[in-house]
Amino acid sequence: MVESVGHIQCYCPALQLPRIAIHHGIWRELMFSIRKSSTKLKDALEPRWHFPLALSPEAHAEWGLYKILEYMGLHEILPRGAGKNRAKLRKDIEEYQTAYAIDFDDTDIDTFIARRPDGLAFDKEKRLCVYLEYTRAMDTNEDWAEKKEQEKNDRYSSHLGFINHLSHRENSGWKASQTNFTTGVRGSLKTNQSYETGVARGKEHKHARSHTK
Numbered sequence: 001m002v003e004s005v006g007h008i009q010c011y012c013p014a015l016q017l018p019r020i021a022i023h024h025g026i027w028r029e030l031m032f033s034i035r036k037s038s039t040k041l042k043d044a045l046e047p048r049w050h051f052p053l054a055l056s057p058e059a060h061a062e063w064g065l066y067k068i069l070e071y072m073g074l075h076e077i078l079p080r081g082a083g084k085n086r087a088k089l090r091k092d093i094e095e096y097q098t099a100y101a102i103d104f105d106d107t108d109i110d111t112f113i114a115r116r117p118d119g120l121a122f123d124k125e126k127r128l129c130v131y132l133e134y135t136r137a138m139d140t141n142e143d144w145a146e147k148k149e150q151e152k153n154d155r156y157s158s159h160l161g162f163i164n165h166l167s168h169r170e171n172s173g174w175k176a177s178q179t180n181f182t183t184g185v186r187g188s189l190k191t192n193q194s195y196e197t198g199v200a201r202g203k204e205h206k207h208a209r210s211h212t213k
Contacts, residue, residue: 027134131178
């Protein structure tokens with residue numbers, strides 16, 4: 001079985017911060033590369049897609065729900081004090097819960113507000129908001145890819161639904177979706193699987209080397 005150093009580090013609490021730093025570093029480079037590759041221009045000066053969290057390969061920003069909704073014009077950031085921002089947002093979330101029969105308690109709402117995606121992409125012209133999520137490959141289970149994809153989608157499905165609910169209510173035209181990225185080894189070929197593909201016993205390493213040059 002082949003796992004990334006990052007996944008092995010997950011089992012050691014003392015390595016939590018280095019693991020997070022490595023995760024952020026890889027994701028920053030990937031996100032910045034995506035931004036640089038977004039060359040389709042909506043006019044002569046400005047790219048069509050905007051990646052506000054991709055500052056550089058060395059730095060990134062983090063946006064919570066307040067900032068995301070403000071960017072889309074779906075929530076106004078009020079002056080500090082009296083908890084007005086949280087009260088207004090909670091009211092909108094409770095409306096969303098009622099409309100779609102979603103059972104949130106106060107703790108769930110706090111977690112919902114605090115959760116931040118790895119990255120964001122906006123197309124203001126077409127009114128598109130895309131949550132960008134990043135993970136590293138693993139092969140602990142043969143169906144890890146499907147499970148991880150579903151886990152990432154489940155993590156932000158309510159956020160996307162909430163944004164689309166507000167957009168529909170305000171008739172803003174915004175649509176929110178999600179795209180997931182996986183980097184690293186996408187699984188390893190186990191010995192018994194080598195035989196199933198017709199590789200003779202004792203020839204596994206030679207076969208692997210010839211296909212990975």
